[in-house]
Amino acid sequence: MGKGRKFYLEDIPLDEAWGRFIAAMESSGAWAGFSGEDLPIDEALGRVTAKPVWAALSSPGYHASAMDGYAVRSVDTIGATETAPKRLTIGPEGQAKYVDTGDPIPSWADAVIMIEHTQHIDEETGGESIEIQAGVAPWTAVRPMGEDMVATELVLPANHLLKPVDLGALAGCGHATVSVRRKPRVAIIPTGTELVTAEQAARNGLKSGDIIEYNSLVLAAQVREWGGAPTRYPIVIDDYERIKAVVREAADGHDLVLVNAGSSAGSEDFTASVVEELGTLLVHGVAVRPGHPVILGTVTNKNTPIIGVPGYPVSCALTGEIFVEPLISHWLGLPQREKPRLKATISRKLLSPMGEDEWVRVTVGRVGERTVAAPLSRGAGVITSLVRADGIVRIPRFSEGVEAGQDVMVELYRDPSEVNRTIVHIGSHDLCLDLLAQSLAESGRRFSSANAGSFGGLTALRRGDAHLAGSHLLDPTTGEYNISYVKQYLPGVPVVLLTFMHREQGLIVAPGNPKGIKGLADLARDDVNYINRQRGAGTRVLLDFHLDKLGIGPESVKGYRREEYTHLAVAVAVQSGAADCGLGIAAAARALNLDFIPLEKERYDLVIPRPHYESDLLRPLLDLIHGPDLRRVVAELPGYDTTHMGEVAIEL
């Protein structure tokens, strides 16, 4: 158990934790904004000015012609008309001098006549002149010196994030360099004996118990995106002295140290002890979820701030957003970044424990007149929930959650315009939806898909939460698919049933079928462990229908109560040995190199309410369903039949 004394996680409210952290930094001087470094202007994009910039030169630096034409004295042009044109002699001592746009006008001139309004004359005397048919007012077509910037004037304030045009203004008023705040240096130290790098995993594969270390990748990318300079340390094994030595070294050369994992209170959680030994442990456990086991402190005699970042990937990434981003912004003198906000209707009830601020990842789509936020997996280990998230809903610690249909404020990870090009699917899971998502991305649509089963999809359509629902519900009385269910669940709603494809359902079993399973009758065997799909899934309906026909009660199927939400999850349960078989599609078995016992070919339809069917939003999806490309790639998957793809099964 190393040198770690036993800790118990605290439950400190976020603002209090943050307040303690700032107070400690203020008293040590670490809260001060960062000093400047001079950079050549062409390297300064995206950096932040450390000082105000005052113009060193005026721009233009002289009275400049705004056009190609002739510089003249305006008094010489008075009285010129079409019927009584005037001639002005050309030459250094003359009345007119040719100037290109941007050229200085001679000191004797006070206006420019554009070339199109002059006629060039070769005089018989050998000289040249121009003829004009109208007079010009003083300062016509002249950009006066300093029109853009006057020397000594403020061009950019301090704390200004440099955009492309800012660089132009800096150079234009005589600067070749600019003082920008130096980048906060952030050390990222991954710890854990079980960790392997992505390179090692890709090269050697994984042993059971190996975990791919990617939190440091995410933290480093976050730090970079927010304007800091990350240092990723090599993985440190769970050894108290080694971790302490690395933390000490990192604290010397960085403005902030992030130690990833080991921040909880378990037997190999050394971070709190290390912080306590090297400095001051300010906070150990914040009342947020995910991300509870956060450590805040300062270490070494430099009082470098240190954050113990929890190991679960979602907790880790959110800890970055909650604690690291505001710190970097502050040091750079930038205002706290605010995510765009959008009011949305939450699609299902969310329970959240009192006493903790909870960050719930959601997808967001615009379905008809409603903006709908659908909660994603709340598992702290599910990084894909953050990948898929369009935003975050915060449930404050004084609330127990929100009811389905309630309005919530979503803090968006994306531009709100992306929400408007998102097609929302809720319904049955099929691997072809991934192919559809991929093809839609190429047509500029985002495809957001939630696996809620066929029944779940129809319910979502009824509530107005989705644009379409994949469904494969067998009606035992008619042998038809979907139609009777749609009539029952969406009475009076005009919908189009568009056939996506037919697909093979069957039993997924381990390679070589070691248990000799032949069909659903074997599910009643004592030595056969089944893995089921969730209630509401078409595949579950199919199973129940056949078990009923066979006279097998659910209680005699071992594992009937263990539910998975996708075909691939069923396949992985078989692959891992957690189950001997499960009902699913051929493609899922093939994907994981498992054996497959075919049972039934079923029709999989897309149920689409007519307003969405006719919308511009769904047009690319319908084009794909009717075109040859998607048909070809679907047909290449095992167990799929695309003969009827794109046919309208019925319009209701």
Place this chain on the structure above:
Amino acid sequence: MGKGRKFYLEDIPLDEAWGRFIAAMESSGAWAGFSGEDLPIDEALGRVTAKPVWAALSSPGYHASAMDGYAVRSVDTIGATETAPKRLTIGPEGQAKYVDTGDPIPSWADAVIMIEHTQHIDEETGGESIEIQAGVAPWTAVRPMGEDMVATELVLPANHLLKPVDLGALAGCGHATVSVRRKPRVAIIPTGTELVTAEQAARNGLKSGDIIEYNSLVLAAQVREWGGAPTRYPIVIDDYERIKAVVREAADGHDLVLVNAGSSAGSEDFTASVVEELGTLLVHGVAVRPGHPVILGTVTNKNTPIIGVPGYPVSCALTGEIFVEPLISHWLGLPQREKPRLKATISRKLLSPMGEDEWVRVTVGRVGERTVAAPLSRGAGVITSLVRADGIVRIPRFSEGVEAGQDVMVELYRDPSEVNRTIVHIGSHDLCLDLLAQSLAESGRRFSSANAGSFGGLTALRRGDAHLAGSHLLDPTTGEYNISYVKQYLPGVPVVLLTFMHREQGLIVAPGNPKGIKGLADLARDDVNYINRQRGAGTRVLLDFHLDKLGIGPESVKGYRREEYTHLAVAVAVQSGAADCGLGIAAAARALNLDFIPLEKERYDLVIPRPHYESDLLRPLLDLIHGPDLRRVVAELPGYDTTHMGEVAIEL
């Protein structure tokens, strides 16, 4: 006139010009999306996936404990209660095995009991066991294999802009590299004999006629920001053959060539001829403003697209936004970037020529319940108008403009949240406003200031276009400043007049006062050229008051009709020799090392309607006015007296 034949600029509508460009690229293959290159994941932030990414491994790769605790068989735990606890022996062949969070559970186990719910017992037999007081259901506290990602599943589609968490997901499912679209290589060629680099200007200063080349800095930064890889070429002088040679070389090694300036139809505008000789000139002149002289074409046998970018800095930057950005986005497979939009009331009438789409730069502020867009300078040479712009209003080519008070749609350059922390000042110009802007930036407020003169400021307050107005209007009958004007212009409006400072007004003259000017009486001299301020400016009121007292009519003041909008612009007119003197503040004279003849000390107030005076938004401004820091820096400027700074002159 070089080899350029005479061109006349066309007026091709934007969509037609763009259509020709795309059609030419489509037929040559240059319109195709870019291929991929494999990058280590830690270098892929902000890049775009070239292919869909499917999971190579499942994550977790085994059934993993979700907690620190004991792996058990759930059946062994059935029946345990507080009154009848159960003991489970620990050991490899036992009923319980200790696991840390993330450890694989043994193949015989199907659940984990968290350590806090167990009691460790040293058995008298020498073995160890745990005692539990409750049973657990199968799969409790276990993260099943593939919970996050199942091998073969779609993790990210193609054309996906990689965010920090995406990198984690890629690594987590077994990838060490990712295929991303290669960056579009964009050559940027600045041309012009008159050009000098920012480095040369900073080192050697400027001669009359020198122009600092910074368009290539802006274009390169834009290209970088949009995801491309820019190459900035050295400045090429106006020589047809040299430009041709550089363009040819650049076209060979790049996906896009930008030639800056020389795109119009003047005597040294070679770009069109070069494009025509090296390939196909598709468009020469687009009906947009600013940015009319745009060239689109393709060159060399590689059919590399080329854009002739106009030389005026604003035209140049907008040409980047209009033509370059969509091309880069398309090549990267990204949807067209959309700026956030905001409806606002335009603060003054905008006339715009029929036949051209016009992009008007505006500042945007939230004043009370109104969102107000104020047009900035429309000069194509004024890069600071883009620096200061919060957004753009497009006036379509079928419109002649918009009326003051009309609603317009602003495409924002900033996050809409920045609009809410913007303090809008319209009124009299003073150099101290720059200092105020600088200090406010440090307090997280943006200060947007338009120089409309004292009267203009009061009018803006009456319309509700600004939060405050600087004013220094002398009432000749009372000798008081501002009060009578505020009563007259804002009758019944509750306002606070807060004194900013007193300042010295006087005549700004050239160093050494070569014309021997002693006072305003000299303005009637024939050899004295005056530079005036605009109508509505307090300084103009002051001048007219004194001229009247002296019995000098405006017609006897040479230059009375030439108006500038700021003290610094008046000073620069004197510095450049365009005028002999102008009325203005001491600080402006000192800034440009000019001489100053003091005339009068005047009071400069901030006029603030009470609701704004009491708002949170203005709190930092009032704090600054009342604090010591701003007072100190203002007092250091020549001609300022801060004795009464922060005093309330009157509340109305």
